[in-house]
Every structure is written in C-alpha cells, then in structure tokens.
Amino acid sequence: MTMETERDAKRQKTEPKIETSRCEFWMEKKKRRCGMQKKLGSKFCTEHMAQLDGDNERVPCPLDPNHTVKVRDMKKHLLKCNARPKEKEPWFCENINLHLDESTHDIDDDHDEHHYIDLLRQLEFDELPSHICSHEGLSKKLGEVLNQKHALQQSSLIGNLKRLNQLSTDTFYLEYGCGKGELSRYVNVCAMRDSEGQASGYGFGFIDRGVNRQKVDNRLIKDCKEFGITPVVKRSRIDIKDLDVSKFLQTTNAEKVMIISKHLCGVATDLTLCSVLKSDMISNSQFQGMLVAMCCRHVCSYASLLPESKRYLACMGFPSSKSFDVLKKAVSWAVSGDDVGRAKLGLVARRIIDESRAIALQKRLKNYKVELFKYAEPSTTLENVCLSISTTI
Numbered sequence: 001m002t003m004e005t006e007r008d009a010k011r012q013k014t015e016p017k018i019e020t021s022r023c024e025f026w027m028e029k030k031k032r033r034c035g036m037q038k039k040l041g042s043k044f045c046t047e048h049m050a051q052l053d054g055d056n057e058r059v060p061c062p063l064d065p066n067h068t069v070k071v072r073d074m075k076k077h078l079l080k081c082n083a084r085p086k087e088k089e090p091w092f093c094e095n096i097n098l099h100l101d102e103s104t105h106d107i108d109d110d111h112d113e114h115h116y117i118d119l120l121r122q123l124e125f126d127e128l129p130s131h132i133c134s135h136e137g138l139s140k141k142l143g144e145v146l147n148q149k150h151a152l153q154q155s156s157l158i159g160n161l162k163r164l165n166q167l168s169t170d171t172f173y174l175e176y177g178c179g180k181g182e183l184s185r186y187v188n189v190c191a192m193r194d195s196e197g198q199a200s201g202y203g204f205g206f207i208d209r210g211v212n213r214q215k216v217d218n219r220l221i222k223d224c225k226e227f228g229i230t231p232v233v234k235r236s237r238i239d240i241k242d243l244d245v246s247k248f249l250q251t252t253n254a255e256k257v258m259i260i261s262k263h264l265c266g267v268a269t270d271l272t273l274c275s276v277l278k279s280d281m282i283s284n285s286q287f288q289g290m291l292v293a294m295c296c297r298h299v300c301s302y303a304s305l306l307p308e309s310k311r312y313l314a315c316m317g318f319p320s321s322k323s324f325d326v327l328k329k330a331v332s333w334a335v336s337g338d339d340v341g342r343a344k345l346g347l348v349a350r351r352i353i354d355e356s357r358a359i360a361l362q363k364r365l366k367n368y369k370v371e372l373f374k375y376a377e378p379s380t381t382l383e384n385v386c387l388s389i390s391t392t393i
Contacts, residue, residue, distance in 0.1 A: 023048055064211060082211045089236060091247035097274040098241050099304055106302070109320040116326040119317045120345045123352070128385065130374045133159025135167075137190030149380050154183055156375045157262060157291060157386070158190045164390040166289055167191055169229065170199030172254030176240060176261045176272045176292075178206040183262045185216040185223070192227045201255035203232030205248065209239040240271040246280040257281055259290040263383060266299030273306060273357065277364060289368065289390040293375060295383040297331040297353045300324075308360035316352055327353060335382040354385055361389060 023034035023045035036045035046058070058068040064083035078084065138155040145151055161167040169191050175184045184204045191202075204220060217233050224231050232252050236243075249257065264272060269292060281287035302310070302321040318324060327349045333339070334346030354372055362370040368389050375386040 089238070090250075091236065091244045092238060092242050093244040093247075094242050096242060096244055097271045097278065100274055100277065100307060106321050107319055109322040111323065113326050113329075116318065116323050117330070117345065120330060120348050123316070123348050125348065125351050125355070128351075128372055128374050131160055131163065131386075132156055132374065132376060133163055135159045135162060135190045135193075137193040138186055141186070150182070152380050153262060153293065153376050154186050157183065157260070157293060158187055160373075160375060160386065160388065161187065161258075161260075161291055162190075162194070164289065164291070164388060166258055166291070166390060167194060168199075168256075169195045169202045171256045171258050171288060172201055172203045172205065172232065172249070172252055173258050173260055174205040174207065174245070174249075176207045176259060177264045177268050178208045178212075178235075178261075179210070180212050180214055181206050181216040181220070181235075183260060185220050187260065188220050188223055188231070192223065192229070195227065195229070201232075201253055202229065203234070203252055203254065205252065206233075206235035207238060207240060207243060207248075208235075209237060211237065240268055240275060243275055244279075245275045249279075249281070249286070254286060256288045257286045258288045259292065259389075261292045263295040264292050266296040267301040267304050269294050269357070269387075270300065270304045270306065270309075273361065274304070277306075282365070290388065292387045293383070294354065294385055294387055297350055298328045300328060300353060305356065306360040306364075308363050309356035312356040312359050313352065318352065350385070354387065357387060365389060367391075 021037060023036045023038040024043045025034040025045070025048040026032075027034060034045060034048060036047065038045050039049060042049055057071050059071055059074075061067050061069050061077065061081060061083065063078065063081050069077045134152075134155045135158045137158065138151055141151050142148055142155065158167065167187070167190060173184055173187055175181060178184065181204070184206065188204065206215075206217065215235070217235060221231065221233055232254075234248070234252055236248060259272065259276060261272070272290075272292065276282070276287065276290065279287075302324040305313075305324075313319065313324065313327075318327060330346050330349035331353065332346065333342040334350050358370050358372050361368075368391060371388045371390070373386055373388070374384050376384040378384060
C-alpha cells in the first residue's frame, strides 16, 4: 500500500459521516470538510462552487465589495443591486457641509509630536457630569437580550431626551448615521408609551450613506398603528457632507426637529453640526435641539471643524492640522489597551475635541443650552460621552 493510499484510507476512517445538507469540500489545512450549507442541487456551498466551477466564478460586486456576484450574472445584478447609485435627490448638494463659509487657514508648525504629548500631560479638566438615565419603554427589551449594552445605551439616551423635555409626539426626529434605525424605533416606542395622542408633525427621518438591511421603517409605522398614530417616515441614502437638510425637511410637515444619533463617528459629528448651522431650522424656529452620542474622534478632520472649534484648539495649544493629528492619535488610547497613563492622555485629548465642539456651538446658538455629559458607565461603553443642545436654559 502506497503512502498516499494509506493516508486516504486513514482519512476515511477518521472522517465523520457527512451531513447531507453540508458542503462536501475537503479543507486540507483544517483536516475537515466545510461546515457551510451546500447549494441546492450541488455538492458544494456557494463559496466552494466558485473555486471548483469556472462557469460559476464569483467576484466582488463593483458597487459593494462586501458581497459577490457570478461573472455571468453581473450585468443583470448591477441593475438591481441595492448599492447602485441613486438618482440625485433634491436635497443632494455636493460637499455643502464640509465646512462653513467662514474659514481659518492652517499655519506652519515646527513642533514635533513629543511637544504636544507633553502639553496633554499638563492639561486637566473637571469631571463631566453624569446623566445615566433610563426609560421604562425599554424594560421589555432589557429583559429579553443577553447582551444589554446597546439597550442600556438606548435607554439612557431616550431617558435623557425625556429629561430635556424633548420626547414628544409633536416632534420630527432626524437620525444621522442611522443604520437600520434602531435608536429611532425605540424613541418611538417610548414616545408612544408617554403619549396622550398625536400632534401634527410627528415623524422620523433616516440619514445614512450605507446600504442597510433589516431597516426598521415599516416596523416603526406598524408600532404606531396600535396607538392610532401615523408618523411621517422618510429615509435617504446620502453622505452627511452632501445633505441639504432644509430641503430634506420640506416634505415632512415638521414643525419641531430634533437631531439624534447613537455613536456618530468622527468627522460625521462635525458634518452634522455644520448641516444644522447651514440650515433654515434655527431661523424659522424648527430646531428643538440635538442629542448625539459621539465616538471615533481619531477619524475627525481638521478641515471640517467649526471655525470656533479651531480657535479653541489654538488657545489650548493645538493651532494646526499637524497638532490636531497628534490629538487624533492620542484619542485612541482612551479605549485601547491597559496602559493607565496613555488612557488618561487619551481621555484628555478626547475632551479637548469635545469641548471645542460644545464651545463653538454655544457661541453660535446663544438661545440654546449646550451640554457635554456621560450617558453610560464605562463598563457599558468606553465611548460614553454625549453632546446635547436643548431649548432648556
């Protein structure tokens, strides 16, 4: 018996019986068969069919590389792919929110990274206030899920909406970076629970540049039907930098607008602030406020900061895009690793960026109250700082 024959015989003895629904492809490195479901009428799963059958070769979709397509079906697929470019909607205005008209020029900076790290070590801030709230409308969800981190954050954000008198069925909630729209769905659940009936202008707007599955839009409408309420629901797949929010709101009948978001990433927060300040919402008294849980300051952009933010940073010793790059590097230390010293510097860097936003907004929105606070315990999320704007002064 040859060595190869002996190895095959040994494999046959040790291999478990193949489940009829499982892919029959043998993975030599792992010494086992593939565990994926096989394609109906084939011995293999979709992935291994592509490797074994040239006629069924699959390649990444050119519109969204997160999924694959058979080469022979590409033309048909591109016509119906969810990631295909949409016709430009009336509220599309390219790069409208990249920065305000007023601009501050960058400066030459001879300091190195060590200079700015030393500066961070010298800075101290008072502890942020803590408003870790909850809303009974999420009690059922908290009782059903094993991983409660998202539900606890949603409950606290909605509890803070109520604390700030911004949870009502006369408000249009505009969720930036919405994904599926989970936060809005539970805002709706809690608003329904507290409601005494519908006022005009109630609804939800969803803004996200990504292609999202399992969107909550229809479920939200269904939840409202049980209370005899009909919300306006409007979604747009658009980058925040290109959103003319005044035009987006034109067909919503919104009388009061509240901006909300859970973990709005990096530069998206600054683009959102710019979109509000460039809109008609403030001058026509539509704007009721904002509640945004921030994250990912390491992907902020110096060019997209509000002018007042840049001036604040300069006063704190960070006057240039080069110095801002050091801040962006340092903020990641607040949420990564066990080095206590680096984590402390990361929190200081994060606080400087957040304070720059809050101070810039307070200078421009004199009739509103701007607040930074902790909305969750660090054990729930290390990205636990919220920025709020309210009419409560």
